[in-house]
Amino acid sequence: MEIRLEGLTKVFTDKTGKETRAVDELTITVPSGKLVGLLGPSGCGKSTTLFMIAGLHKPSGGKIFFGEDDVTKLAPEKRGIGLVFQNYALYPHMTVRQNIMFPLENLNVSHKQALVLVEEMADLVGIKDQLDKKPSQLSGGQQQRVAIARALVKKPRVLLLDEPLSNLDARLRLQTREEIKRIQRETGITTVFVTHDQEEAMSISDQMVVLNYGVMQQMAAPQDMYNHPDNLFVAKFLGNPPINTFEGRVEKGNIIIGEDIVVGQTQAKDGIYAVGIRPEDFKVDPRGFEVSTDTIERIGRDTMIRFNLGGVAMRALLESDTVTTTETINLMVKPGKIHLFDLESGSVVL
Ligand SMILES: Nc1ncnc2c1ncn2[C@@H]1O[C@H](COP(=O)(O)OP(=O)(O)O)[C@@H](O)[C@H]1O
Ligand SMILES: [Mg+2]
Structure with a gap:
């Protein structure tokens, strides 16, 4: 019924x-x-x-x-x-x-x-x-x-x-x-x-x-x-640990936090947005942006790292066997996994 x-x-x-x-x-x-x-x-x-x-x-x-x-x-x-x-x-x-x-x-x-x-x-x-x-x-x-x-x-x-x-x-x-x-x-x-x-x-x-x-x-x-x-x-x-959220800017399609381009070549218009990245949507990649890890926690298959990006505390949940170094790690956002929201309305734009 x-x-x-x-x-x-x-x-x-x-x-x-x-x-x-x-x-x-x-x-x-x-x-x-x-x-x-x-x-x-x-x-x-x-x-x-x-x-x-x-x-x-x-x-x-x-x-x-x-x-x-x-x-x-x-x-x-x-x-x-x-x-x-x-x-x-x-x-x-x-x-x-x-x-x-x-x-x-x-x-x-x-x-x-x-x-x-x-x-x-x-x-x-x-x-x-x-x-x-x-x-x-x-x-x-x-x-x-x-x-x-x-x-x-x-x-x-x-x-x-x-x-x-x-x-x-x-x-x-x-x-x-x-x-x-x-x-x-x-x-x-x-x-x-x-x-x-x-x-x-x-x-x-x-x-x-x-x-x-x-x-x-x-x-x-x-x-x-x-x-x-x-x-x-x-x-x-939705999500635990929760999604990382921060203010980011888009310049020529690049999504930038602080000084780092976290995702390049998007369709987003230039401007300031609320950006969201889920902890599990980062991956280790030497071509990525470099972060200094604050804490590293191995939880079996996964490793949780905390780091600071553009003054914002974030978490990434990574596959343990990909985390080989501990002090600095190069991270990328998995394809299609960045979320942009309008700063005022909160509605999704990307
Ligand atoms: N009988 C009632 N009289 C006055 N206000 C109520 C009454 N029942 C619920 N509310 C109010 O309506 C809103 C929604 O309540 P409710 O449906 O119980 O929320 P939820 O189940 O999601 O926790 C709340 O602000 C609550 O204070
Ligand atoms: Mg209720």
Whole structure:
């Protein structure tokens, strides 16, 4: 079931009359059967967007479609959605089985049918042997799987997840993230996954939407967005270690930092730009510009060097066996891997 948001807007007004545009004219299509990651810093409007899709917040403007159905004004329980939150929200006094069965209570489903559905869901999320336990007897990751099973038991048209991994420790977060991806693939349910964690979004999403102050910055497949950010905000938000950014000038197509030509013969017009180079997009090359290394850190296959270029501290992540000298290294930027952004708007120009 495709989800389409058209000019979706939410304005909150506080007691003093001050307005917050939590979501500002958001227009996106979540393709049927895909997982779209909604990504951005805290307060950028992710949950508000999800709550509007769920029907828990009333939009100030715009429309929401599930397939051809305009659901903008439809009550939450009529939308056919499954919701999963950060804090599991399981009923502590009920068993896992009772928790998963709970959404079926007021439906026209016999107890026998319900038990079969619960088994099916428990099997899907891999907790079949935990059904008689209480939530407190499970790990955080298992509790979140119960919450997912409960969200899916009514066979919703759409699955909405709001930071579902944030309460888990690093190991469980990774494991549960892979599980969610598998469950989503197996069920083919159209899913919106909210997170502030760029690595999480990159690893799990078919398509990502990046928001900042309620405004969409870009929608693209993770690798496309990483390689071709539309603006400086997206470039900086994706990647760890983060992209190196600095002011550079272009003269006759050469991109210059301080005294060094870091990339020659580009199509860029003369001027001053915000320049971005990802740490992994440098390589060692005797024809490159020379840098003095401040620190060198070998991390297995890769070596991280820190250096200074035109007064700006930078990082390069190099293949360890290419780093033969340690004090000075000649670096080049890999072809096509330099990003230029307009200084004022931040929009990409190269
Ligand atoms: N119920 C509310 N009343 C007033 N302001 C709100 C409400 N919910 C969210 N906001 C504001 O809207 C903005 C977006 O919030 P939210 O969608 O929760 O962000 P995110 O989930 O990305 O962290 C924030 O500035 C937040 O303070
Ligand atoms: Mg939130």
